[in-house]
Amino acid sequence: MIQKVVILSTGDELTSGRVIDTNSAEIAERLFAIGIEVPAILKVGDNKDQLLWALRQAQGLGDSVIGTGGLGPTSDDLTTEVVAEFLGCKLRQNDHVARELQQRFKERGISWSANTLKQALLPEGSTIISNPVGTAPGFRVPISPDKTLLWLSGVPQEMLAMLDQTVLPWIERQRGEAVQVFSCTFKIHGVTEGKLDEMLRPVHLGNDVRLSFRAHYPDLSLRLTVRTHRPDGSLLFETIQNQISALLGKHIYAEGDTSLEEVIGRLLMEKQQTLALAESCTGGYISHRVTRIAGSSAYYYGGAVTYSNEAKIQFLGVRPETLKEHGAVSRETALEMSAGIKQRTGADIGLSVTGVAGPTGGSAAKPVGTVWVSIAQAGRHEAKLFRFVGDREHVILGTSQVALNWLRTCLLR
Amino acid sequence: MIQKVVILSTGDELTSGRVIDTNSAEIAERLFAIGIEVPAILKVGDNKDQLLWALRQAQGLGDSVIGTGGLGPTSDDLTTEVVAEFLGCKLRQNDHVARELQQRFKERGISWSANTLKQALLPEGSTIISNPVGTAPGFRVPISPDKTLLWLSGVPQEMLAMLDQTVLPWIERQRGEAVQVFSCTFKIHGVTEGKLDEMLRPVHLGNDVRLSFRAHYPDLSLRLTVRTHRPDGSLLFETIQNQISALLGKHIYAEGDTSLEEVIGRLLMEKQQTLALAESCTGGYISHRVTRIAGSSAYYYGGAVTYSNEAKIQFLGVRPETLKEHGAVSRETALEMSAGIKQRTGADIGLSVTGVAGPTGGSAAKPVGTVWVSIAQAGRHEAKLFRFVGDREHVILGTSQVALNWLRTCLLR
Numbered sequence: 001m002i003q004k005v006v007i008l009s010t011g012d013e014l015t016s017g018r019v020i021d022t023n024s025a026e027i028a029e030r031l032f033a034i035g036i037e038v039p040a041i042l043k044v045g046d047n048k049d050q051l052l053w054a055l056r057q058a059q060g061l062g063d064s065v066i067g068t069g070g071l072g073p074t075s076d077d078l079t080t081e082v083v084a085e086f087l088g089c090k091l092r093q094n095d096h097v098a099r100e101l102q103q104r105f106k107e108r109g110i111s112w113s114a115n116t117l118k119q120a121l122l123p124e125g126s127t128i129i130s131n132p133v134g135t136a137p138g139f140r141v142p143i144s145p146d147k148t149l150l151w152l153s154g155v156p157q158e159m160l161a162m163l164d165q166t167v168l169p170w171i172e173r174q175r176g177e178a179v180q181v182f183s184c185t186f187k188i189h190g191v192t193e194g195k196l197d198e199m200l201r202p203v204h205l206g207n208d209v210r211l212s213f214r215a216h217y218p219d220l221s222l223r224l225t226v227r228t229h230r231p232d233g234s235l236l237f238e239t240i241q242n243q244i245s246a247l248l249g250k251h252i253y254a255e256g257d258t259s260l261e262e263v264i265g266r267l268l269m270e271k272q273q274t275l276a277l278a279e280s281c282t283g284g285y286i287s288h289r290v291t292r293i294a295g296s297s298a299y300y301y302g303g304a305v306t307y308s309n310e311a312k313i314q315f316l317g318v319r320p321e322t323l324k325e326h327g328a329v330s331r332e333t334a335l336e337m338s339a340g341i342k343q344r345t346g347a348d349i350g351l352s353v354t355g356v357a358g359p360t361g362g363s364a365a366k367p368v369g370t371v372w373v374s375i376a377q378a379g380r381h382e383a384k385l386f387r388f389v390g391d392r393e394h395v396i397l398g399t400s401q402v403a404l405n406w407l408r409t410c411l412l413r
Numbered sequence: 414m415i416q417k418v419v420i421l422s423t424g425d426e427l428t429s430g431r432v433i434d435t436n437s438a439e440i441a442e443r444l445f446a447i448g449i450e451v452p453a454i455l456k457v458g459d460n461k462d463q464l465l466w467a468l469r470q471a472q473g474l475g476d477s478v479i480g481t482g483g484l485g486p487t488s489d490d491l492t493t494e495v496v497a498e499f500l501g502c503k504l505r506q507n508d509h510v511a512r513e514l515q516q517r518f519k520e521r522g523i524s525w526s527a528n529t530l531k532q533a534l535l536p537e538g539s540t541i542i543s544n545p546v547g548t549a550p551g552f553r554v555p556i557s558p559d560k561t562l563l564w565l566s567g568v569p570q571e572m573l574a575m576l577d578q579t580v581l582p583w584i585e586r587q588r589g590e591a592v593q594v595f596s597c598t599f600k601i602h603g604v605t606e607g608k609l610d611e612m613l614r615p616v617h618l619g620n621d622v623r624l625s626f627r628a629h630y631p632d633l634s635l636r637l638t639v640r641t642h643r644p645d646g647s648l649l650f651e652t653i654q655n656q657i658s659a660l661l662g663k664h665i666y667a668e669g670d671t672s673l674e675e676v677i678g679r680l681l682m683e684k685q686q687t688l689a690l691a692e693s694c695t696g697g698y699i700s701h702r703v704t705r706i707a708g709s710s711a712y713y714y715g716g717a718v719t720y721s722n723e724a725k726i727q728f729l730g731v732r733p734e735t736l737k738e739h740g741a742v743s744r745e746t747a748l749e750m751s752a753g754i755k756q757r758t759g760a761d762i763g764l765s766v767t768g769v770a771g772p773t774g775g776s777a778a779k780p781v782g783t784v785w786v787s788i789a790q791a792g793r794h795e796a797k798l799f800r801f802v803g804d805r806e807h808v809i810l811g812t813s814q815v816a817l818n819w820l821r822t823c824l825l826r
Binding site: 020027050214216278282297300301307308346387389391393 | 759
């Protein structure tokens with residue numbers, strides 16, 4: 001019965017950081033989806049002692065082990081050799097694999113080199129995991145009476161084909177009684193991670209229920225996972241899901257893996273409203289977020305990046321006296337910017353931002369991170385002040401988030 | 414003396430495959446560059462037993478351990494607690510950190526929650542690793558008479574800042590006998606990775622010399638690392654560096670870790686030229702890239718994101734007949750856009766882009782990925798056609814890169 005699988009990625013390119021290992025995440029994600037736990041992911045280089053160590057550890061931690069890499073024909077491909085040593089068995093040529101290799105090389109007109117046949121040498125007792133994409137097959141071999149080692153190519157597309165076609169179906173057959181897995185994601189705005197945790201205290205987290213946070217500034221998301229043998233698992237999941245919705249209320253801007261700009265796109269379509277932007281300190285970043293969404297031309301008119309005072313005057317009709325009296329970063333300028341872009345474009349909503357992104361340009365009265373956001377729409381013409389503490393990128397990203405979220409709440413009314 | 418460092422990444426998002434761990438590769442790459450070996454990379458979830466297991470293993474394998482993740486204020490952030498248990502010591506509030514947290518929250522006007530102070534609780538005997546980007550600091554603590562554990566935030570940009578500013582300099586001081594390490598990065602434009610590999614064939618790579626590519630679309634960089642005991646290491650390094658410069662020539666747009674927008678900013682300052690942008694399919698992304706650079710207001714006037722035909726007419730003076738006869742995605746429209754933004758802003762250079770970002774909007778004559786870029790400056794008014802194959806994001810990112818690179822070559826003349 002398989003419930004826990006350890007993932008083992010091998011290759012010098014991983015331990016030297018030359019390549020980012022995506023294989024282990026792909027495997028972990030698929031295992032998670034079928035209710036298999038991954039207690040650990042291990043990565044070692046192309047080195048016999050490290051690989052032996054990793055095999056011993058993986059065997060100790062998991063019911064089974066999925067490994068990748070080191071199956072090729074060259075001298076740094078050590079996997080089969082080391083696995084045989086680990087199991088105390090011999091390597092044996094698999095004639096079926098040898099014939100297939102010869103066939104493939106012939107078809108492609110590649111010259112045969114002596115070490116090619118190395119790929120047909122597998123630990124005794126192995127079953128082949130065929131590789132529909134490349135040359136080196138993988139193998140599955142028992143490593144103790146109730147544990148199995150499954151080894152796949154390290155080339156991502158080969159690995160995925162072997163995983164999906166052979167390994168996952170095999171694991172699903174070995175998996176014990178059915179663990180049910182339910183999960184959902186909430187996208188959050190307007191609270192810190194710490195505050196969120198506090199707000200969620202009333203949620204009863206048993207062994208079956210897990211909440212995980214992920215902060216990727218300016219984005220914050222919360223994932224609920226219920227993994228259970230209980231027959232009423234789906235009811236339990238829904239109950240907690242509803243409880244979280246009620247506790248966080250307006251701080252949830254989406255359920256599922258939806259971005260703020262997607263939510264805004266849907267709302268603008270629904271309400272048949274058009275948008276135009278006037279950006280100063282964000283320099284076009286809000287416009288970029290809005291237009292990242294396919295189909296945004298249906299509701300987005302365009303905008304002006306008015307990085308200089310002259311641009312604010314020329315493109316938006318901000319009055320020179322306003323700039324002179326109150327400065328570019330002021331409630332007055334923000335209001336004239338949003339009114340100007342709305343009026344000049346004829347869009348239903350004009351959104352403006354002006355602020356000090358830093359690192360220079362701040363003053364005692366208007367330190368770096370001071371940002372005014374303004375929205376002009378029928379029956380509303382307001383400006384709000386925000387303050388950010390952080391570097392230039394932080395101010396730009398944070399401003400785009402508060403501006404879009406304010407727009408969202410305006411569209412909801 | 415530190416020669417081997419084990420990397421430990423933690424978080425449920427890693428073992429469930431929801432997030433691809435880039436931290437461990439970034440750390441490994443930098444350690445490799447200063448001659449430190451990484452015998453293994455371990456990843457475990459937010460789980461006490463798994464984390465204790467990983468700490469024991471890491472301690473056994475390495476001279477030191479670098480860990481990431483689990484430093485936040487929420488209940489699933491277990492790091493400090495588990496490390497204290499591992500070391501058999503207590504957690505103690507670091508008053509300096511506590512004050513800093515309070516200060517930061519006050520500055521930002523964020524309401525203080527009781528668990529925020531959890532981030533100031535560190536294992537006894539710890540030295541703080543300050544976090545210049547976020548709130549939770551890291552820590553460094555001895556785990557045996559000659560081994561040290563260094564723990565960093567799991568948020569990539571915080572982790573990198575802590576690594577580069579504090580951890581790597583510390584490790585370099587602890588590193589044993591002098592392996593000399595020389596490395597440099599070339600930023601590349603206009604060739605594929607495969608072609609680059611071919612162009613670099615003449616470079617003789619011995620055991621001491623390594624070339625690594627890192628593609629992060631639309632960016633491509635090449636890193637040369639020479640790690641050697643040879644007394645003439647620096648000569649060897651310079652020889653290869655010059656050879657690469659000669660082989661790649663104009664494809665190198667910068668040496669060092671410099672972005673294309675930084676190069677352009679320097680060139681505009683040098684030549685005392687100002688820039689204005691008129692973007693259609695890139696929706697503000699080029700403007701965002703230009704304004705990401707601190708001080709860009711010195712040379713960037715601003716721009717228009719003319720996502721609709723009306724915006725092109727209104728903000729740029731594109732003639733309705735041009736749009737009707739040739740379409741928004743055409744040489745003619747691109748030329749009128751660049752001329753219009755230059756003329757209306759008075760900037761020295763007007764740059765425009767118009768294209769089909771997709772997924773819809775393409776036709777047989779102008780498929781998705783068709784992009785016109787135009788530059789207007791004194792004595793030059795040209796447009797160029799580019800074709801991209803890929804999704805919406807790919808077209809937007811790729812367009813920004815070719816447009817900025819063309820601008821760069823214009824500024825060099």
